[in-house]
Amino acid sequence: MFDFLENELKGIDIRVNEPLKKYTYTEVGGPADFLAFPRNRYELSRVVKYANHQGIDWMVLGNASNIIVRDGGIRGFVIMFDKLNTTTVDGYIIEAEAGANLIETTRVAKFHSLTGFEFACGIPGSVGGAVFMNAGAYGGEIAHILLSAQVLTKNGDVRTIDNRDMRFGYRRSAVQASGEVVISAKFALKPGDYTLISQEMARLTHLRELKQPLEHPSCGSVFKRPLGYFAGQLISEAGLKGHRIGGVEVSRKHAGFMVNVAGGTAQDYEDLIADVIEKVEAHSGVRLEPEVRIIGEKK
Template sequence: MLNKLHEDLKGIDIRIDEPLKKYTYTKVGGPADFLAFPRNRYELSRIVRFANQENIPWMVLGNASNLIVRDGGIRGFVIMFDKLNTITVDGYIIEAEAGANLIETTRVARFHSLTGFEFACGIPGSIGGAVYMNAGAYGGEIAHILVSAQVLSKAGEVRTIDAREMKFGYRHSILQDEGDIVISAKFALKPGDYTLISQEMDRLTHLRQLKQPLEYPSCGSVFKRPVGHFAGQLISEAGLQGVRVGGVEVSKKHAGFMVNIADGTAKDYEDLIAQVIARVEEKSGVTLEPEVRIIGESESD
């Protein structure tokens, strides 16, 4: 099968048994059978067509910022969109490919004096992941500005989904239910003042630096916000800040984050998440629900 792969996908950057911890924000994750970096949509379609023909599972990893990949890794193809990262501006519309960096996209908006994207100026990750998760911060979210997204189905078909069809909710979109993958997205912004946009982005960046443990690898905010509560506050009140499993710790700076401080593993993250959920429920009666996606196989699988 490897010979057929090299023959059919010649010229595409594909790495065999590549450790995913080299690419995740958490710095954990076992190997992917095949890690692919398509340079354009043509290469992407070749990979998906080959995988479907050979009955090999495939998935897109995005920028792997709000994600934990288990220590056993991922079978089949893992596709990374790092090279599919073009950002274009047409009037008040920004179109970005799925692999475009979300923070960089907000800077492009600022350069063109377009307002509406400032809320995302400090959110790590990709455009594709942001649309998939309806990423948001400081009162803004992707649902407020998305016009449409071009998506790839599991069958390899490309179609456009209007924002009204996305069924956006808190950290949710219809893509999570259907399994479609974002290829690109269009956002409608408004004309603004460059200086005011810059000041707002500087303010939000400063707030993030003050509150969040950006100096360590992490998966971002671990839990969804419970109705009527704040996850970080509940975790703190349960006396969990600084609690550690293996190399992963509940951040002393922000209880809603878990940081990899000493070569932690995905299992360390999962065990700590389970411990936090149990302790918070015992203390407050509130059941925390993870926001972070956990994928792949454990080492024992």
């Protein structure tokens, strides 16, 4: 039925009609028509160029940590970078492929006594997603340490973008608008003291474990921080901790998170997000803006 899997794309791990909830941090999401796991850039380029030639939509899902995939799933090719995950160190520079785990990458920096990456030691997801979103925590962000990124263009070609051309902002980068996909990144760090780096990472990890609901599936921080406010505090002050729709509720531990506590769906997430936005605005006059990406089709 799908001859191209045995011809043009033979040898590439591609799964047909694969439920995405098996791969998302929220444990929700309908099927992808074709879910591809390229082992290298050559396989990645083959998938993208084939899809372009055939007029088939394609997208990269990354590690699916700060994302909600709708219950109807995603048409065309969905590409995951799980196997594109190598990390190398050259002096004070770490280069990581997009599929590398961000937390593990900060541990590589620690092992080599390189400082500057500690802020990300508790941020779930991939290096590619972190660059895409300009991920940050505890006063640090990717924009502070990124040297350059290699990206895959819509045509399937590769080019390099320097930090100054990434147009970083709060949870924003140039690749969000261009449609290009980060495939690797170089981070410029500084020599540091192993013990001090370890202590700082332990401190930040402890803070994260105290504050964040790591015991349940979630999409991470749901809302951007409003100017002059904290989203979690506004939600809490509106009396919404524990507020639930379907199987998804506002975390009782940290109101900035929404957790899947009882087999929730993507629609539960969407409905709860919309309800929280409405109730917080009615209570405080502040309109929250989602940070989490919502993609795919409704069921």
